[in-house]
Amino acid sequence: MISSKIGDELKNLLSGANVTTQPSVPELVEKATTRGEAKLTVDGAVTAQTGKYTGRSPGDKFIVEEASSKDKIDWGDVNRPISSDVFDSLYTKVINHLKTKDELYVFKGFAGADKDSRLSIQVVNEYAWQNLFVHQLFIRPTEEELQAHEAQFTILAAPSFKADPAVDGTNSETFIIVSMEKRIVLIGGTEYAGEMKKSIFSIMNYLLPEKGILSMHCSANVSEDGEAALFFGLSGTGKTTLSADSDRKLIGDDEHGWSDNGVFNIEGGCYAKCINLSQKKEPEIYGAIRFGSVLENVVINPETRAPDYDDNSLTENTRAAYPIHYIDNIVTPSVAGHPKTIVFLTADAFGVLPPISKLTKEQAMYHFLSGFTSKLAGTERGITSPEATFSTCFGSPFLPLPATVYAEMLGKKIDEHNSQVFLVNTGWTGGVYGVGKRMELKYTRAMIRAALAGKLNDVTTETNGVFGIEMPTTIEGVPSEVLNPRNAWADPQAYDKKAKELADAFRENFKKFGTVSEDITLKGGPIA
Structure with missing residues (x-):
């Protein structure tokens, strides 16, 4: 449960005059480009550079050691414990940092296409392009759902806030800290947007098994006659590419749950690697990169604004984020039977x-x-x-x-x-x-x-x-x-x-x- 102090600080932040809640895609594109956060490509996508952090930073990820969850967590090199005192101190610093920003953007939505087990989330961003990212990656609410939305988990993403390890108890300037009890994720010191996506996935991997639902790092698709299939694998093994099949309908490209009713997508979008991307080899992904899509660390021609997907000068881990409906051949809603x-x-x-x-x-x-x-x-x-x-x-x-x-x-x-x-x-x-x-x-x-x-x-x-x-x-x-x-x-x-x-x-x-x-x-x- 969120303590009264934590809750009051968050409520105060979200009621600030600098906060725009649920901005539209055109608004976010405008903000990202006019504020110099990103550039517009010839295809209408926005492309942003994430600096020295072009991938996840696993050594800077922590879970708060709390009475309600500490006996359930598999502590070790992956799930590193951090104290509540460290979290509380950083939380206040991040809140105060975000209050100083001219503009903040809040996305409200869901994780989980199964309405019986979905998680209500909200994400607070200081960068418009990152808010566009989460808008496209998570499940967007209907107007009716938005009116009744109450966040069960909140991400506070403050890339320009850098921790001081000697003072703040982190390993570096970067931190990704999840409090299962307070239901808050703190992200600072890194602009890599994938940290937001994977933080929510980690939370779903904690919550869903308690409901008897298997959470899975996999992509999924379904045939015309309803035969579902799952594709497990880490980044770069082909999950996204191989599940985007013109002969089958895509359920999702990365994260799923498997309940007694069948499989469902945890997300509302796709996060595809696009190094060496071509229309011939991956037409579905190539065609999904258009207005509203977000490119990370993709180099573009300064004159034509055409993306060069073969250019790895910034990183091999170039990425494209887009809503799942940018893929023509999908199943709606993102659910199917047993694979x-x-x-x-x-x-x-x-x-x-x-x-x-x-x-x-x-x-x-x-x-x-x-x-x-x-x-x-x-x-x-x-x-x-x-x-x-x-x-x-x-x-x-x-x-x-x-x-x-x-x-x-x-x-x-x-x-x-x-x-x-x-x-x-x-x-x-x-x-x-x-x-x-x-x-x-x-x-x-x-x-x-x-x-x-x-x-x-x-x-x-x-x-x-x-x-x-x-x-x-x-x-x-x-x-x-x-x-x-x-x-x-x-x-x-x-x-x-x-x-x-x-x-x-x-x-x-x-x-x-x-x-x-x-x-x-x-x-x-x-x-x-």
Whole structure:
């Protein structure tokens, strides 16, 4: 609960003459461009630069240690505790900082397309372009909903306020602090808009399981006949690209819940990576970048104002934010039934995992908990080339609860709805990063479309000798030599060596899940 002091300070801030509540998209575009925060592109989108913070800052993220939540949180390197005293002090400083601004912008909306479990939120911004960002990313209320709106969580985003670590108890000038009890998020010292998006996602990952709803870092789409599919994976593995399929309706590109009624989008927009974006390869995303869209760190031609999506001089992590209705092929509202197909996406920098493989339930649970992929350049500060990593449940940075909570819920859903799980490697083939090459998108699309159509349910497979996963031997539109990664290497013995190294890394990582059942450990993991 918000204390009377905290609540009074917030109420006082929001009643200020400098506050504009629920400004329209044209108003925000005008403000962002006339105030010099952003520039207008030839397509009508606004593009802003976020300075030295062009990705998330995980080392500066904290959760307040509070009596009501401290025994539930999975404390550690991801969920760092910070005291209520530190939070209260910074809260007052941020409030006072925001009061000095000529203009503030407040967005009121929701997280969660399922009206029975949605979260009412409000976001206070000192930058118009960031308020435009949240307006497009979260669920926008109807006029009737706006009149009855009461925020359950508030984000105070003050990028120009920088903390003093020696005084404020932070790790740096930047901070992202969530108080589950006071229902407030403080963000300062960073202009990267993704911190607002992911803060709300982390909160939903805390709240939804308490309601018996699985919260998931995944994209989702649905066929014309109502067959839903989920795509799990970290940034850069292809979630957004592969779920934006012209033959299927998009439910959402990044965050979903799975309740007893089916799946639903947590957001009202999309946040797509747009490095090397082209109309030919990703027409849906390319076409969604128009008036009202927000580009982050995309370089534009100073004369024509045309975006150069191939320019990575600011960061590899260039982004486009747009409302989901900018994609033509969507389902409205953003809900669907229970998924029959689940895809785990990984970008394997070792070039070891097959481009697609079928998983048993135990293997699915093992790989879900492992969450193996590669951190790609630009998604976090300091990452300049791919690095192998294990991110639990394909979303470790956003999971406040122990990983087994989410894994057990997913296992139950797989059983209840007889869902088929596939592991898809969108990373490297024919060798490790720097030797092999990235898997061609057209092949990945062909494999996934075959899986979604049920064409891989009864095909001939061969067993991977190290990981024990089943690899289809033929898929229409995909060269057969691509399907077995060992055959794609010039030196099969070098593949065997690297595969066993990766298998050992899986086993070492899995030791942290000491309470996981033997079925998952013995039947789901590597066999050699």
